[in-house]
Amino acid sequence: MKLSHTSTLQEVAVVVGAHLNLRGIRAVLTGGACVAIYTGTYVSKDADYVIQSRVRQQPLDDALSELGFYRRGDQYVHPDVPFFIEFPPGPLSIGDDLAIVPVELSVGDATALGLSATDSCRDRLAAFFHWNDRQALELAVEIAHKHPVNIDAIRNWSSAEGKADEFDEFLRKVGPASRRGPGA
Numbered sequence: 731m732k733l734s735h736t737s738t739l740q741e742v743a744v745v746v747g748a749h750l751n752l753r754g755i756r757a758v759l760t761g762g763a764c765v766a767i768y769t770g771t772y773v774s775k776d777a778d779y780v781i782q783s784r785v786r787q788q789p790l791d792d793a794l795s796e797l798g799f800y801r802r803g804d805q806y807v808h809p810d811v812p813f814f815i816e817f818p819p820g821p822l823s824i825g826d827d828l829a830i831v832p833v834e835l836s837v838g839d840a841t842a843l844g845l846s847a848t849d850s851c852r853d854r855l856a857a858f859f860h861w862n863d864r865q866a867l868e869l870a871v872e873i874a875h876k877h878p879v880n881i882d883a884i885r886n887w888s889s890a891e892g893k894a895d896e897f898d899e900f901l902r903k904v905g906p907a908s909r910r911g912p913g914a
Contacts, residue, residue, distance in 0.1 A: 731838055733797060735810050739766045740837045742813050743777040746797060747835075747842025753793040756783040758822055758832045759844035760853065767835055768850050768873045776805070776814045780822040790817075824852045825859070825891045847877035852887055855900060859893040871903045 731737075731745050743763040750757045759767075762774025781790075791801055799806040799815060806815035822830045824845075832843040845853060851873045857866035873879065881901070888897035 731840060733808060733811050735812065737811055737813075738837075739763055739774060739777065739813050741840075742811055742815075743767070743844075744835055744837040744840040744842045746777060746794070746799075746815055747779065747844065748840040749797055750779070750790075750793055751842065753789070753796075754783070755781065755785050755790060755793060757781050757817070757843065758830075759835065759842055760818075760822070764835070764845045764850040765854060765869050765873065767837065767844070768847050768877055769869060770876070771872070772869055774813075776816050778816050778818055780820045781817055782820065782822060824849055825856050825887065827852075827887055827890070847873055848879045848883055851879050852884055855884070855888065855893075855896075856891075858900070859888070859891055859896050867900060867903070870900060874900075874904045 731741060733742055733745060740763070743759050743766070747757055747759050757779035759777060759779055761778040762772065763777040765772045766774055794801070794806045794815065797808070798810065799808045804816065821828055822832075824830060830845070830849055833846045834841050835844040851870045854866040854870035854873065857863040858870065885897055888894060
């Protein structure tokens with residue numbers, strides 16, 4: 731897939747992740763781009779990846795250059811794509827949980843590693859729990875409505891984060907019809 735000004739964030743995110751994987755760079759898509767994939771409605775301005783392999787700057791620059799991206803500070807930009815790429819420092823975690831198991835995300839013919847629906851939901855809840863980000867709460871609810879999520883895993887993680895009351899608010903908003911488990 732050729733990236734252009736009409737490429738969606740979902741397309742850009744998965745194409746970049748797949749390309750990095752082909753170049754031997756294990757990168758896991760996180761943050762708003764995962765939310766965009768799971769909700770179909772959320773739009774972020776970037777795609778964040780946590781690198782899980784040893785890679786020097788030049789091979790990373792070269793791999794992204796092959797797709798038309800160039801480094802500007804700590805971001806990679808593309809002259810035809812309205813989204814940029816970032817690599818926040820690892821390790822891959824959600825709150826204090828370091829045991830994150832990426833899943834394969836597909837858009838069109840491209841497949842890349844990213845957070846599961848459950849972990850993407852927890853990622854948004856972390857923003858709600860720690861910064862009272864109400865939009866993040868609504869996005870977590872939307873993910874839970876549109877995809878199977880492991881409510882028990884989210885409950886246990888919320889409790890470990892010391893946020894059982896906030897989890898209860900999330901659960902009320904999710905409602906009984908969407909309480910699916912043990913989803914991915």
